[in-house]
Amino acid sequence: MAKQISCQDAGxxxxxxxxxxxxxxxxxxxxxHAEHQHHVEMSDDDVRELMKAA
Ligand SMILES: [Zn+2]
Structure with a gap:
């Protein structure tokens, strides 16, 4: 199943x-994207928490 993440979901x-x-x-x-557009460094776990089924 595909997963998706959007910046809006992350607030x-x-x-x-x-x-x-x-x-x-x-x-x-x-x-x-987070690093270049938002100057935020995310860990793999941070990103995985934002994933949702698409
Ligand atoms: Zn963004």
């Missing part, structure tokens, strides 16, 4: 949303 005023079959890919994409 951010940002339209970024990613969806993938691969949790590892999702984690990598979200960490990259």
């Amino acid at each position: 951010m005023d940002c339209a970024f949303m990613v969806r993938s079959e691969s949790e590892d890919e999702l984690v990598a994409m979200v960490k990259d």
Whole structure:
């Protein structure tokens, strides 16, 4: 099942949303986005907590 994460779910005023079959890919994409767009460093666990089934 695919998973998705959006910045809005994380309480951010940002339209970024990613969806993938691969949790590892999702984690990598979200960490990259958070770091470059929000200057926030997230751990893999932080990202996984935000994932929801899509
Ligand atoms: Zn964002």
